[in-house]
Amino acid sequence: MDKKIGVFICTGCGIGEALDAEKLSKVATRDLKAAVCKTHGFLCGAEGVDLIKKDIEDQGINTVVVAACSPRVNYDVFNFGPSVIAERVNLREQVVWSHPANDEDTQIMAEDYLLMAGAKIKAMELPEPYQVENPSKAVLVVGGGLTGMAAALEVAKAGYQAVIVEKEATLGGYAGKFYKFAPTKAPYTDLEENPIPALAKEIGENPLIKVYTSAEVEQIAGGPGKFDVTIKGGGSERVGAIILATGATPYDPAKVENLGFGKYADVITHAQFEEIAAKGKITRPSDGKEVQRVAFIQCVGSRDENHLPYCSAACCVETLKHATYLKELNPDAQAYVFYKDIRTPGKFEHFYKKVQADGTVFLKADVAGVGEMGGKLLVEATEAVTGDKVVMEGIDLVVLANGMVPSYSETKQPGMEEGKTILNLAYRQGPELPLLKYGFPDSHFICFPYETRRTGIYTAGSVRAPMHVTSTLEDAAGAACKAIQCVESTARGVAVHPRSGDLSFPEFFMQRCTQCKRCTEECPFGAINEDEKGNPLPEPTRCRRCGTCMGACPERIISFKNYSVNMIGGMIKAVEVPEEDEEKPRILIFACENDAYPALDMAGINRLEYSQWVRIIPVRCLGSLNLIWINDSMSGGWDGVLLMGCKHGDDYQCHFVKGSELAEIRLSKVSETLDRLGLESERCRQVEVSIMDYQEIPKIISDFAERLEELGPNPMKGF
Incomplete structure (x- = not known):
């Protein structure tokens, strides 16, 4: 599309008092070629938003740059619909709230961020939703015990079809054999009758619930919105999401x-x-x-x-x-x-x-x-x-x-010759869900407790974590809500989680593919299968939009319309790195948008100052880091590159599970590139940062800056 750019600079929240808005406007009109550039004292207010919308309508602006507060706030206010490209420049939290006011270097930092935004929007295109043909909104529930029955009823109560597959001849599972239940209602002192018979009756009378008993899942192919399920001894079903509720064993x-x-x-x-x-x-x-x-x-x-x-x-x-x-x-x-x-x-x-x-x-x-x-x-x-x-x-x-031991603890994993099978996924990455160290299906237990590493497949009850029967009722409702969110989001062609509502999905320029298989091997979510020749076969509805495949690809053939290797490369090159004699080093920070970037914002909110030499580029996940970005920054004269990502390991906090770990592995291989350029490997470093580590931000950055000062300026400056 031909872009007509409008730049809107907010002067509220102390921005106008700390920066020269007129100089920023000149950068917008001269370098970004903005057709419209305006300032406003309260851009997120009704009057400010109307100002932008009026220029979109009257001036034909289709690309908007909002230079104001962090993109983590007011994201709904500055959403101008699917036909307008919108980019945010963080002048508040990461410039004026964390650096000296009316300072030359603070002003240059703000101008650099505006230039970086200009490079980004130049490469951006409007994403189009991936539409599944005739998507299913039915939910498969594997397991007909208390959790599975409750989940199916919650799905049906919301007006969606549920399909239960139970291996035994009757519903009820382990809890079905209980004499009585512990109290679930006031005064919480009296035993209650086993509810399983009543639940089974309710399920039998509900036209939205289909039940297969004495049956097992033979195979599950496809992805959210189009899971094709073959049922051993029962036939087949197409469903949009899956709830695993197979419980635990003593x-x-x-x-x-x-x-x-x-x-x-x-x-x-x-x-x-x-x-x-x-x-x-x-x-x-x-x-x-x-x-x-x-x-x-x-x-x-x-x-x-x-x-x-x-x-x-x-x-x-x-x-x-x-x-x-x-x-x-x-x-x-x-x-x-x-x-x-x-x-x-x-x-x-x-x-x-x-x-x-x-x-x-x-x-x-x-x-x-x-x-x-x-x-x-x-x-x-x-x-x-x-x-x-x-x-x-x-x-x-x-x-x-x-x-209790999760029923999934002995499922067949990649590399295992033996093992039980439950889901039998037709995935290149293996037939079952990846497991945590104790045999529970892997999920982001902090932020996304029901969501497994296979998009659209949710766990509930004691297969997910040890819990009492009363807790499983809450779990069943939670997983049912997630499954419904999945089928609705997939039907609209948007991402489910954690980038909920994201319209983009990875596109593959297959003409340059070398069948190296790194994208399929490194994708944490099994979103890419392979054909018999080793060519990647992306399943867009499985994709979480993290960009890990983009970072993995040595040929750089994978990109998103609004996030790509070239786009970030353009942002790196948009900054004019000062000459050595100016003694103004430049440090590039790639910050994970889920933990590190919020921590940097929190540092600003708490008015914690850190080095003016840094320039921050938020990335969807450190897993999307492509080593060409290190090469571009070092050969462009940047003095150092700091990667800020999530905690990884057994108790990982990475929203995309493996991203931070994969970035560390890639960074360990970057010394060869730096050696070729005649640079020290210490110029690139990765640190783990959670949102609660914001108080450590100034020290993390100053320690890195001090080490760079010891190493001296990047000898590539000026080349």
Whole structure:
């Protein structure tokens, strides 16, 4: 499109007092060739917005540059529709609020940012949404237990079709076998009837819910909006999103050998206790006699580095429920609970106090073992507070609160010869979801708890994280909302998350593709398949728009209409780097838009000053970093390049999972490029920055600047 540029400079929030707006206007008209350039004291107000809209309508402006506050704020105010290119220049947080007012170098910084915006809009094109032909808005729910049933009902209540695939002959899953449920409503002290039968009836009567029982998923191909699901023993379905709700399985208590499971008939698990209680009388498996003294042992396998390092979340509340069973079915019986910590969050605290008041004895102790004496069981333990040894004899029944293992922990992963299959994805990256270290499907647990690394596939319930049955109801609703958001966004042709609403998607110039496979291997989300020759086959609806593939491609054949290698390269070259004798170094910062860029904004909001020599380019993710940008900056005379990205590793914070880690790997290979230019590798550095690290920003930048000063000016200046 032929661009007609309008530049609008805000003088509010201290910008007008700190900068020479007239000089900025000259840069806009002279260098950006702006047809219109105006200043306003309150650009984000109604009058300021109307000023811009009037010029769009009357002057035919189709490319708008707003030089004002951070692009992280007022993004809805400065959205002028899909037919207008809009670019923001951050004069407030990252110029006048973080640098001296009415200073020559602060003014040059502001002018440089305007020049960088001009280079960017020159290369930008209006993105067009990727439209799926006849997109499906149905939601597949894999697993027909409590979570899956609740999720399907939430989907149907919102007016969407749900499809349940359950491997057993009936719905209900693990919770379907419960005698009763822990309290879920006020006064949070009374047990409730198992809701599974009522939920199953409601599902059977709902015309928007289709149920496959005694069935499994044979294959899932395609992507959001067009998942083609083949069901073993059932046929096929096209759905727009998927909820994985296959739950968890109990940890094998026989692995905790000192507790006697499998050795003594009267040492049983939570699940077995449920079955006994459902018969209306608590009896010993060994002889069928009614019990009088029951020991409940907590954290069997859980919170144990030799077994399950995590808390299984449900065990404490389930034990309270079982102690209540015992008291209700035999008021004269006595319950003893051996625990590490009682975890009863929220309203369950009322339930805990009720069980205490009913006479259950709680002992904070480490259980050494379970033995037998005189035809009954005994429990040996060490009291946690006093250190005293405790031997409790005459126990009729020991109930082990064994932890939970996600049902997905043994699924077939890339490189595995064996393993269970559940989703059977037709993805180049493997048939199942990537896992975290404990076997739970990988997701950004801080910001996007339901969203797995396969776009449009969401987890809910105890397959996602250990949780009690009441928490799974909330989880089911959350995953259902995410699935609905996915099908609606996909139908509109926009990204789902985390760049929600983004119209762009990667485009591949296949004529130069060398089939190196780096884009398919490095994409964290499985958004690219391959044909038999190794050519990439992008699946746009799976794409999160992070640009990792763009950064990975050595031939630079992948780009977005509003984000590309050449676009960022143009921004780098737009800055006039001072000569060596001016003693004004230039430091280029590539800042992740999700953590580092907000931290830089926060530094400005808190009026923390940092070096005037820096120029910041926000990137969608450090994973989109292409090494040509390092080459361009170094050969262009920049003195140093600082990459600011998210924390990576097991507890990663990267919104795009692997981006920061991949950037670090790429940066480790940049020394060859710098050696060729006769430069030190220390001129390029990567740091991990979270939004909460904003107070460290000045020190991070000053430390890097001091090291560059030791190295001296870039010898490429002036070339």
